[in-house]
Every structure is written in structure tokens, then in C-alpha cells.
Amino acid sequence: MRVVIGEDSVLLREGLVRLLNTSGFEVLAALGDAETTLTAVEEHQPDLVVIDVRMPPSFTDEGLRAALVIRRQWPSIAVLVLSQYVEEQFASELLSGNTRGVGYLLKDRVADVGEFLAALRRVAEGGTALDPEVVAQILVRRRSAPLDRLTPREQEVLALMAEGRSNSAIAGALFITDSAVGKHVNNIFAKLGLPPADNDHRRVLAVLQYLNERPK
Structure with a gap:
């Protein structure tokens, strides 16, 4: 060895x-x-x-x-x-x-x-x-990063991500730039404890956490 x-x-x-x-x-x-x-x-x-x-x-x-x-x-x-x-x-x-x-x-x-x-x-x-x-x-x-750590705008972005919208579509819906959406998405990943990885589908994981934790 x-x-x-x-x-x-x-x-x-x-x-x-x-x-x-x-x-x-x-x-x-x-x-x-x-x-x-x-x-x-x-x-x-x-x-x-x-x-x-x-x-x-x-x-x-x-x-x-x-x-x-x-x-x-x-x-x-x-x-x-x-x-x-x-x-x-x-x-x-x-x-x-x-x-x-x-x-x-x-x-x-x-x-x-x-x-x-x-x-x-x-x-x-x-x-x-x-x-x-x-x-x-x-x-x-992971447990210490619930959805309530997100800002209201980040929660809006995540809700639109859960609808399957792209960053460009989210930008259009919220009347902000694509760059601003990208920053919000990265903040969401960080606050939900989803670090970068080659085979890690962070967008899917973020949406799953949103669907699991949002108020019913």
C-alpha cells in the first residue's frame, strides 16, 4: 500500500x-x-x-x-x-x-x-x-440552515426555482437582472448548506428542501 x-x-x-x-x-x-x-x-x-x-x-x-x-x-x-x-x-x-x-x-x-x-x-x-x-x-x-434564514427576495427566487423556472425567467418575473438572480441563487445554496460539487445537483436539492420545509 x-x-x-x-x-x-x-x-x-x-x-x-x-x-x-x-x-x-x-x-x-x-x-x-x-x-x-x-x-x-x-x-x-x-x-x-x-x-x-x-x-x-x-x-x-x-x-x-x-x-x-x-x-x-x-x-x-x-x-x-x-x-x-x-x-x-x-x-x-x-x-x-x-x-x-x-x-x-x-x-x-x-x-x-x-x-x-x-x-x-x-x-x-x-x-x-x-x-x-x-x-x-x-x-x-444542515439542520441549522432552514428556509427562514433566507431573505424575502431569496425566498421568492427559491419559490420560482421550485416552479422549474430558469434564472432568466426568474429575472423577468421579478424585474431584476440575470446577475442579481445568480447572486441570490448562490446565497440560497450557501444558506442551505449546499457546497459546490462536480456531481451535486444543488438546484434540485434546494428545491427539495423548499418543498419539504415550506409551510403546508
Whole structure:
């Protein structure tokens, strides 16, 4: 099992290298930032990438953004994200498309080495490994975005979307520009917790949520 590791903490990175090399994995590269990790992935084409969320230079979400790049450019490569915290928006995006070969684990939950190695193998073989806290926070985020978070104009736009109207038709009905409609639609997607994804029909999902939650 060929692995590339992206982790800025030297102690954790070296610990992972030693653990994996002695557990039947082959660590091809272990890097401390997202950019060089992506370069190593492109060069080695590993079976699995283990990557931290917060990496240099800003220590915000570079690793998770790199994970999304890997999923888009090399969908056959499995990705296991390690994080100290749950980044709901990007976690949602990572899990909104094809979840084959995807994992998201919190570092403080990885206490059992056997379970961690089992999760690595499961992800590398095309399965998933999701920390319960990750799943819980994504569900809470989805539930905390009801229709009443939309402005009156956004609710009008969504109601017309539910009628099957295009952006141009909505613009004509509300006497606004196509550009204004586009901005309202993007705001609706954001407030309903529908991040971009290659195979995600956000317009359909927004309409379904509208039909489910609107007053009867």
C-alpha cells in the first residue's frame, strides 16, 4: 500500500512514517505543507494520501483544500484527512460527491493504533472512515440552515426555482437582472448548506428542501 503523508507537525509526521512503514505500508513521501504534498501526489500517484487540515502558510484549511484537489484530479487516489477540529463547510464538500476512498478522522480520537490502521486500509481499499463527531457536526450544520434564514427576495427566487423556472425567467418575473438572480441563487445554496460539487445537483436539492420545509 503506497502512501504520501502531508503533516506539518514533525513529531506526528515522523511517527506516522514509522508506524506505517512497520505495518505493511510503503511511505513514498512525507511533507510539511500542502503544496509539496500535492507535488508528491502528482509524482508518485500513491494508493492513499494522509493529510492534515491545517498546514502552512496560514494554518487554516490548506490541507483540506489539497484533499479536494486530489479528489478532483486523481479520483482513484484514496484520501484520509486528519484534523484537530471539524471544518464543517469543507468536510461537507469533501463528502458531498463520491465518498469511495474517503476518510475524515479527528486526531484526538485516533488513540487505538489498530483501529487507525484498519481505517487506513479500509479507505485505501475504497471504503470510508468518518469520525462520529464529523458526521454529527455536518448534520447539525444542515439542520441549522432552514428556509427562514433566507431573505424575502431569496425566498421568492427559491419559490420560482421550485416552479422549474430558469434564472432568466426568474429575472423577468421579478424585474431584476440575470446577475442579481445568480447572486441570490448562490446565497440560497450557501444558506442551505449546499457546497459546490462536480456531481451535486444543488438546484434540485434546494428545491427539495423548499418543498419539504415550506409551510403546508
